[in-house]
Amino acid sequence: MQSEPTVYVVDDDEPIRDSLRMLLRSAGLPVETFASAQQFLAAYTPPAPGCLLVDVRMPGMSGLELQELLAARKIALPVIIITGHGHVAMAVRAMKAGAADFVEKPFDDELLLECIRRTLARDADTRRRQSRSSESTQRLAALTPREREIMEHLVAGKSNKAIAADLGISARTVEVHRARIMEKLEAKSLADVVRIALSS
Amino acid sequence: MIPASIRILLVEDNPADARLVELGLVETDSGRFRVTRAERLSEALGLLRENAYDAVLLDLSLTDSHGLDTVSRVIEADPAVPIIVLSGLHDTELALQAVQSGAQDYLVKGESGGELISRSVRYAIQRKHAETELRRAHDELERRVAERTADLLETNTRLQREIESRHRAEDVLREEHGFISAVLDTLDALVVVLDRGGRIVSFNRAFAETTGYALAEAHGEDFWSLFLVPEEAKPVLAVFDALTASGRPSRNENRLRARDGATRLIAWSNTVLHGERGEVAYAIGTGIDITERRQAEDRERQRLLEIAHVARLSTMGEMATELAHEINQPLTAIAAYSDACVRQLRSGSSHQEEIIEALERIGTQARRAGEIIRRVRSYVRKEESPRTRMDINELVREVVHLAEAEARWRGVGIELDLAGTLPPLTADRILIEQVLLNLVRNAIEAMDDVAPDERRVLIRTSAGGDAAIEVAVRDSGPGLAPELVEQVFTPFFTTKPSGMGLGLSISQSIVEAHGGRLWAAANEPCGAVFQFSLPADAR
Numbered sequence: 007m008q009s010e011p012t013v014y015v016v017d018d019d020e021p022i023r024d025s026l027r028m029l030l031r032s033a034g035l036p037v038e039t040f041a042s043a044q045q046f047l048a049a050y051t052p053p054a055p056g057c058l059l060v061d062v063r064m065p066g067m068s069g070l071e072l073q074e075l076l077a078a079r080k081i082a083l084p085v086i087i088i089t090g091h092g093h094v095a096m097a098v099r100a101m102k103a104g105a106a107d108f109v110e111k112p113f114d115d116e117l118l119l120e121c122i123r124r125t126l127a128r129d130a131d132t133r134r135r136q137s138r139s140s141e142s143t144q145r146l147a148a149l150t151p152r153e154r155e156i157m158e159h160l161v162a163g164k165s166n167k168a169i170a171a172d173l174g175i176s177a178r179t180v181e182v183h184r185a186r187i188m189e190k191l192e193a194k195s196l197a198d199v200v201r202i203a204l205s206s
Numbered sequence: 207m208i209p210a211s212i213r214i215l216l217v218e219d220n221p222a223d224a225r226l227v228e229l230g231l232v233e234t235d236s237g238r239f240r241v242t243r244a245e246r247l248s249e250a251l252g253l254l255r256e257n258a259y260d261a262v263l264l265d266l267s268l269t270d271s272h273g274l275d276t277v278s279r280v281i282e283a284d285p286a287v288p289i290i291v292l293s294g295l296h297d298t299e300l301a302l303q304a305v306q307s308g309a310q311d312y313l314v315k316g317e318s319g320g321e322l323i324s325r326s327v328r329y330a331i332q333r334k335h336a337e338t339e340l341r342r343a344h345d346e347l348e349r350r351v352a353e354r355t356a357d358l359l360e361t362n363t364r365l366q367r368e369i370e371s372r373h374r375a376e377d378v379l380r381e382e383h384g385f386i387s388a389v390l391d392t393l394d395a396l397v398v399v400l401d402r403g404g405r406i407v408s409f410n411r412a413f414a415e416t417t418g419y420a421l422a423e424a425h426g427e428d429f430w431s432l433f434l435v436p437e438e439a440k441p442v443l444a445v446f447d448a449l450t451a452s453g454r455p456s457r458n459e460n461r462l463r464a465r466d467g468a469t470r471l472i473a474w475s476n477t478v479l480h481g482e483r484g485e486v487a488y489a490i491g492t493g494i495d496i497t498e499r500r501q502a503e504d505r506e507r508q509r510l511l512e513i514a515h516v517a518r519l520s521t522m523g524e525m526a527t528e529l530a531h532e533i534n535q536p537l538t539a540i541a542a543y544s545d546a547c548v549r550q551l552r553s554g555s556s557h558q559e560e561i562i563e564a565l566e567r568i569g570t571q572a573r574r575a576g577e578i579i580r581r582v583r584s585y586v587r588k589e590e591s592p593r594t595r596m597d598i599n600e601l602v603r604e605v606v607h608l609a610e611a612e613a614r615w616r617g618v619g620i621e622l623d624l625a626g627t628l629p630p631l632t633a634d635r636i637l638i639e640q641v642l643l644n645l646v647r648n649a650i651e652a653m654d655d656v657a658p659d660e661r662r663v664l665i666r667t668s669a670g671g672d673a674a675i676e677v678a679v680r681d682s683g684p685g686l687a688p689e690l691v692e693q694v695f696t697p698f699f700t701t702k703p704s705g706m707g708l709g710l711s712i713s714q715s716i717v718e719a720h721g722g723r724l725w726a727a728a729n730e731p732c733g734a735v736f737q738f739s740l741p742a743d744a745r
Contacts, residue, residue, distance in 0.1 A: 018614075019535050019539070021535070021536065021539035021567065021570075021571050021574075022535060022538055022539050022542070024539070024567065025538070025539040025540075025541075025542035025543045025546065025564075025567070026542055028542070028543060028546040028560070028564060029542045029543075029545055029546040029549070031546075032545075032546040032549040032550050032553070033549060063531065063615065065614045065615060065616075065617050066617065066658075090530070090531050090534050111534050111535075111537075111538040112534065112537045112538040112540070112541040112542075113538060113541060113542060113545075115541075115542070115545035115546075115549070
C-alpha cells in the first residue's frame with residue numbers, strides 16, 4: 007500500500023464504486039475501492055494515510071460497524087459515512103462514534119470533494135502532530151529524573167535562581183542541567199523546550 | 207315281398223292235423239316252406255320270442271289256450287307276424303271272429319289242400335306286410351302332422367307373447383313419457399331439446415318460466431334467433447356444432463334472452479340423444495340459472511381486489527425505505543458519472559473512451575432506476591388486470607427483484623429452483639405476484655434471529671399432480687409451531703411487531719379465487735414452507 011494519502015471507498019454497489027472511482031480520479035485523488043468491509047480490512051495495512059468513504063448500509067458489516075472496529079483496533083483512519091436520503095439518525099450515530107463527516111447520496115460533487123479534501127488535510131495534520139509528539143516523547147525519555155524535575159520547573163516559568171532555591175542546589179548546577187536538557191531535547195531555546203514538553 | 211324260404215310256425219296239438227298241413231305244404235311247393243311245429247301255445251310263444259317266422263298257422267283249441275284269446279296272445283308276442291287260424295268244420299264262426307281280431311285268414315282243417323294252404327299263407331304274408339306298411343305310413347303321417355301342429359302352436363304362442371309384450375311396452379312408454387315430462391317439470395334446472403338443425407323440440411317448465419315462452423309457440427323455432435343475444439349466437443353455435451359433430455358431452459355458459467328482453471346467465475351441460483341408426487338426433491341442454499351467483503361472485507371478487515390493492519399499497523409502504531434506497535443507488539452513480547465527465551471535459555484532460563463508457567453506464571443506471579419504478583407502479587396498480595396466460599417462473603424472478611433489496615439488507619440469500627417446463631397457467635398476474643411477494647417477504651423477515659450465513663430462502667416451482675402448478679417458498683427460520691399452522695391464515699393474526707396480519711389471509715383468498723390452495727408446513731431440517739398450487743389451463 008502506497009504511503010500517498012488515498013481515498014478508500016467501501017460500497018456494495020458496483021456502479022457506485024465505479025462512478026466514485028472515476029469522479030475522485032477526475033479530481034486528482036488516489037482511489038481504491040472495495041465491495042465490502044471485509045475486503046477493505048484484508049487489504050488495508052495501517053497506518054497508511056488517507057480516508058475511508060463507506061456506505062452506512064451494507065449487507066454483512068455495515069459502515070458503522072466498520073467504523074467501530076477501526077476504533078477498537080486503534081486504527082486512526084478518518085471515516086466519512088455515506089448515507090442515503092433520510093438516514094439522519096444513522097449519520098448522527100456515526101458522528102457520535104467519531105466519524106469525520108458524512109455525505110448524502112446522491113452526492114453533490116463539490117461538497118463531496120471538499121469534504122474529502124478537508125478530511126485528508128485533517129488526517130495529514132494529525133499524522134504530523136502524532137509524529138512530532140512521538141519524537142518529543144523519545145527525547146524526553148533520555149532525561150534523568152533530576153533533569154526532568156528541573157525541566158518541569160523551567161516549563162512552569164521559574165528562573166534558574168528560583169529553581170536552585172526550591173531544590174536546595176546551586177544556581178551553577180541548575181545552569182549545567184539546563185544545558186544538558188537543551189542538548190538532549192535538541193532545543194535551541196527555552197520556547198522549544200516548552201513546546202516539546204507539552205507535545206508529548 | 208314273399209321270402210324265398212318261408213318259415214312257418216305251426217301250432218297244432220293234434221298230430222294228425224299237423225301232419226296233414228305239413229304234407230299239404232310239401233306237396234305244393236317242396237323245399238320252400240320250413241315248418242316248425244309247436245303243440246302248446248306256451249311253447250309257440252317261446253319260439254316266437256326267440257326266432258323270426260314269416261307266418262303262424264294257429265289252431266285255436268290247444269291244451270293250454272282256447273278261442274280268440276289264443277290269437278291275441280300270439281299278436282301280443284309278435285305283432286308283425288301274420289296269423290292264419292286253423293279251424294274245425296264247425297268252428298268257422300269263431301274263425302271269422304279271429305280274422306276280425308287280427309288274424310289274416312282261416313283255413314278249415316281237412317278241407318284245405320296244400321294249394322289252398324300255400325296260397326293262404328302267401329296272401330297272409332302279403333296282406334300283413336301291406337297292413338304293416340300302411341300302418342307305418344299312417345303313423346308317419348300322424349307323427350308329421352303332430353309335429354307341424356306343435357310348431358304352429360309354438361309360433362302362435364310366441365306371436366301371442368310378442369303382441370302382449372308390445373302392448374305392455376307401449377303402455378310403459380306412454381306411462382314413462384308422462385312420468386318423465388312430469389319429473390322434468392318439477393326441476394329447477396332448465397331443460398331444452400333441439401333437433402340437429404337447432405330447432406326447438408321440447409323444453410320443460412323451468413325453461414318456459416325463465417323465457418316467458420310456452421312450448422306450443424316456440425316449438426320448431428330456431429333456438430338462436432329466439433333465445434340468444436346476438437353477440438353470443440356465434441360462440442354458442444360453435445358449441446352446438448361441436449356437440450352434434452362429436453356427440454361428446456360439453457359445458458358452456460351463455461345468456462338466455464326472455465320474451466321481455468331480460469337476460470339470465472345460464473350454465474349449460476350439453477348432451478346428445480342418438481337415433482335408431484346411431485346418428486346424433488337431438489341435442490339436450492340442461493341449464494342452471496347462475497345470474498345471481500355470478501353477481502355475488504363478482505361482488506366478492508371486487509371486494510377481494512380492493513382489499514388486495516390496499517394490502518399492496520401497505521406492502522409498498524413497508525418497503526418504501528428499501529425501495530427508495532434501491533432507486534437512490536443508480537441515481538447516485540448517475541450523478542457521480544456525470545460530474546466526473548464534466549470535470550474531465552472542463553479540465554481538458556478527458557479521454558474520449560472513458561467519457562463514452564461513463565455515458566453508457568449512466569444510461570444503464572437510469573434504466574435500472576426506471577425498472578424499479580416500473581415494478582413498483584405495476585405492483586400498486588389498482589385497475590383489474592385481465593387474467594392472462596403467464597409464466598410463473600418469470601413472475602418469481604420479478605418478485606425476487608422487488609424483494610432483493612430487503613433480502614440483501616437483512617443478509618438473506620434467495621435461491622431459485624425453477625421447473626424447466628410447466629403447463630400453461632392463466633391467472634391475474636398482479637394478484638399472484640402479490641401472493642408470492644408476501645410469502646417471500648414473510649420468509650425473509652422470519653430469519654432475523656438466525657445466524658447470518660444460515661439465512662436462506664428457496665423458491666421452487668414445479669408441476670403438481672392433477673394438472674396443477676406448485677410454488678413453494680421455504681425459509682430456514684425458526685419454523686411454525688404446529689398449533690399456528692392453520693392460525694396464520696386467519697385475518698389479523700400476526701407474529702410481527704408491525705404489520706396488519708392480513709397478508710396470508712388475503713393471499714389465501716387470492717389463491718382460492720383462482721381455484722387453488724395455499725398451505726403451510728414445516729420445512730426440513732428447519733424453518734417453514736408456504737406453498738400454493740394453481741390449476742393449470744385445461745388442454
